[in-house]
Amino acid sequence: MEQLKKMLGAALADAVARATAARGWPPVAVPEVTWEYPPEPSFGDLSTTLSFALAKQVRRSPRDVATAIQQTLDVDPALVAKVEVAGPGYLNVFVANGWWQGVLREVLGAGPSYGRASIGQGQRVQVEFVSANPTGPLHVGHGRGAALGDAVANLLEAVGYGVEREYYINDAGSQMRLLGESVWARHLEAKGKPVQFPENGYHGEYVRELAERVSAVVPGLADAEAEQAIPACAAQASQILLGEIEADLRAFGVVFDSWVSERSLYDSGEVEAALATLRAGGYLYEEGKAIGFRASDFGDEKDRILIRSSGEPTYFTSDIAYHANKIRRGFHRLINIWGADHGGYIPRVKAAIRALDHDPEILRVILLQMVKVLRSGAPVPMSKRTGEFVELREVVNEVGKDAARFLFLTRRSEAQLDFDIEAAKRQSMDNPVFYVQYGHARACSMARKAAEAGLPGPYADADLAHLTLPEELGIMKHLAIYPEMVLHSALAHEPHRVTTHLQELAAAFHGYFTKYKDSEERVISGDRDLSRARLAMVAAVRQVIANGLALLGVSAPERM
RNA sequence: GCGCCUGUAGCUCAGUGGAGAGAGCAACUGCCUUCUAAGCAGUGGGCCGGGCGUUCGAGUCGCCCCAGGCGCACCA
Secondary structure, X not given: OHHHHHHHHHHHHHHHHHHHHHHOOOOOOOOOOOOEXXXXXXXXXXXXXXXXXXXXXXXXXXXXXXXXXXXXXXXXXXXXXXXXXXXXXXXXXXXXXXXXXXXXXXXXXXXXXXXXXXXXXXXXXXXXXXXXXXXXXXXXXXXHHHHHHHHHHHHHHHOOOEEEXXXXXXXXXXXXXXXXXXXXXXXXXHOOOOOOOOOOOOOOOHHHHHHHXXXXXXXXXXXXXXXXXXXXXXXXXXXXXXXXXXXXXXXXXXXXOEEEEHHHHHHOOHHXXXXXXXXXXXXXXXXXXXXXXXXXXXXXXXOEEEEOOOOOEOHHHHHHHHHHHHHHOOOOEEEEEEEHHHHHHHHHHHHHHHHOOOOHHHEEEEEEOOEEEEEOOEXXXXXXXXXXXXXXXXXXXXXXXXXXXXXXXXXXXXXXEEEEHHHHHOOOOOOHHHHHHHHHHHHHHHHHHHXXXXXXXXXXXXXXXXXXXXXXXXXXXXXXXXXXXXHHHHHOOOOHHHHHHHHHHHHHHHHHXXXXXXXXXXXXOOOHHXXXXXXXXXXXXXXXXXXXXXXXXXXXXXXX
16 A cells, blocks of 8 residues: 555656646646545545645646546556545555555465555564563553553554563552561451551552461561561562463463563662663752652753651652663663553653653653443442452453453544443443454454365465455455554554554444345355455455454454 | 643544545444345534634644643663
8 A cells, every 4th residue: 555655656756746847837847646545435445635735836727637636647557547636635546456456466365464564674672561560460550551552562562663571569668568567467467466557558368368378478467576477478469469460461462572560670789770861960969867859951841859757768769760771671662651640750751861861752651531331231240449449360360351452442542441240241332352353263264164165265366356246355454444544553562543443344344244145146156266356365364353352362263 | 840642422442734524333213035144324422622823724833821641860
């Protein structure tokens, strides 16, 4: 498609030059020709508004300009059937059937790599996502982040970037201490010792079970001093939870390349080093016993405390060291996926990156809106404070990883997501996952039927000129646009475009199938050549659905 | 009060500055002796939150309102 557009653009530029010269119009600068897909078949396959841009320069109406171009235009009839001037000056291009048919050969030739590109040129990109504190099990919101991060990573890989998936473990600081306090308190409770549960502690039921498991590993907890018991509980509990988090993610189909621990940044001296760099730059100041960073000098709305009066560093301090660490590792781009409630945090991280003398543009943060979980239309309450939330594990067990991942990726990240568990489980029209997967299964089924009928594949040598039904051309157009959809989706970090495109492709395919299945135009018919051409198209549909689902991390079943 | 995000069909949401604004669900009407009816075809349903601007052209860009969400810590 890109190639076709490029050739047409060149032909148009050439036509403009000759048309203006022939008519004695002033010479014009031809802008880059942009193409769009017209809203209606009668407007052709591609359309450009080039004449609107030129009209002013030559002081003629867009319609006159368009007509002049159209009359002068010289294009290969193998590519273009006709060009029309329409409306106030659109140039509508009707692409030749042969060109669309050629797309099928491209798909079948490229196979799993159809849609891949090399624009990334191997540049290294890091995608950091999930990064949930190891203070509890992953919930549905984390699942959305996991699906998004993994899909963004897949997309970037598909267009030629070297991608690393990273999980940042917040295993230092006050949340860890709270976890330790909560676990210890539950243990003491279990031992019948009266305790006051920490005010902001973790109230979830899982903490009781955690306390049991921790006490099995750490002896003598009940009689220990708080200063020994709490860190021990925190360390053991977070290790157990981290193991569960990793297992849950694996079950969800998400595997990280690296896990970086916050504590390790302290142990290695990187936090100290980052502070020293900022101090040397004169970007730190004292406020009482606390130490702050002049973030407002770098675009943040206010200055930020790095070291509390108590001497404890804030979360931000290690995060500065963490981002310095990422940049040091040589990535060309850093992508962070955060919950929308961390949006206000972006300017201060960018300020820190700038203060450390790096370009803050290296960092791109994708903010993810909340997931509202429903069950048969009724909201399921979620609150980390009270420990009531729907765990990712439950959802994966109940609806499966495919449905969960696909549905998480049907919305833009900025849009809040309603996730209805009952609807996700339903294997019906409510459920776009099954619709798309069914398209794949149906194509596989047709290939099996064809083999039984003595028409086995491959079909790469079929005479594709037979494919001229409007539905067939429609399907081929979807296949043709797939690569640029992947490219846009990758560069914009928007996997939802993939789910949308796959639904459209599946709809075109299901519609085609049903319309002709009982007619003379059915795919597998008495006409051998025609059948093989159609089977080639079916094979291409199967391939593109499989490729698209792979980007989303969703399986493409051969039978359903 | 300030900042970011979001307002599109009854519901959930798509929609690269371009031509009667789309899909799924829900409602209604049809279609199974034949490649999977987990499907398909059709009908109804819209001041694209409001206003002003930029532009030949605005759901899309800018400004101002209105409504909702999230932030505005020596929490993360």
